[in-house]
Amino acid sequence: xxxxxxxxxxxxxxxxxxxxxxxxxxxxxxxxxxxxxxxxxxxxxxxxxxxxxxxxxxxxxxxxxxxxxxxxxxxxxxxxxxxxxxxxxxxxxxxxxxxxxxxxxxxxxxxxxxxxxxxxxxxxxxxxxxxxxxxxxxxxxxxxxxxxxxxxxxxxxxxxxxxxxxxxxx
Numbered sequence: 001x002x003x004x005x006x007x008x009x010x011x012x013x014x015x016x017x018x019x020x021x022x023x024x025x026x027x028x029x030x031x032x033x034x035x036x037x038x039x040x041x042x043x044x045x046x047x048x049x050x051x052x053x054x055x056x057x058x059x060x061x062x063x064x065x066x067x068x069x070x071x072x073x074x075x076x077x078x079x080x081x082x083x084x085x086x087x088x089x090x091x092x093x094x095x096x097x098x099x100x101x102x103x104x105x106x107x108x109x110x111x112x113x114x115x116x117x118x119x120x121x122x123x124x125x126x127x128x129x130x131x132x133x134x135x136x137x138x139x140x141x142x143x144x145x146x147x148x149x150x151x152x153x154x155x156x157x158x159x160x161x162x163x164x165x166x167x168x169x170x
Contacts, residue, residue: 057096062156064090065100072102078109080118087120088127098122101133103140115140 087100099121106114117134120127140146145159
């Protein structure tokens with residue numbers, strides 16, 4: 001038969017093992033929560049940093065677009081070649097700019113042109129000028145990006161992102 005001493009040692013070992021197991025489980029649970037919270041804070045900080053950078057880049061694009069608009073507005077006579085040439089360095093040097101253009105109200109630039117909207121874009125490192133968005137078929141007057149620009153008192157206004165397929169991609 002077992003002695004009282006053996007029984008007490010067995011009970012003590014069992015209780016000690018259970019207490020240590022419970023402490024270990026609780027410690028791992030707390031450690032997991034702490035790690036999860038730290039990772040979440042780190043990811044939020046990184047997202048905030050990236051979002052601030054992106055907003056800065058987008059605002060930079062807006063400021064350049066505003067400058068181009070101001071330059072065109074200041075012209076007494078619209079010089080088509082000069083206006084298009086203004087876009088080239090902007091599109092070429094700005095990594096956020098895939099393309100740029102300007103779209104006028106009907107008959108403002110040319111008395112016989114209802115649609116006037118040249119667009120310049122990057123294609124394999126080369127600048128390409130297109131007038132494919134300056135016609136009745138595309139009818140830029142219908143789009144929110146055009147309407148938003150007309151119906152605001154702000155210098156810069158953004159529309160929801162849109163997908164424009166370039167002619168060679170259609």
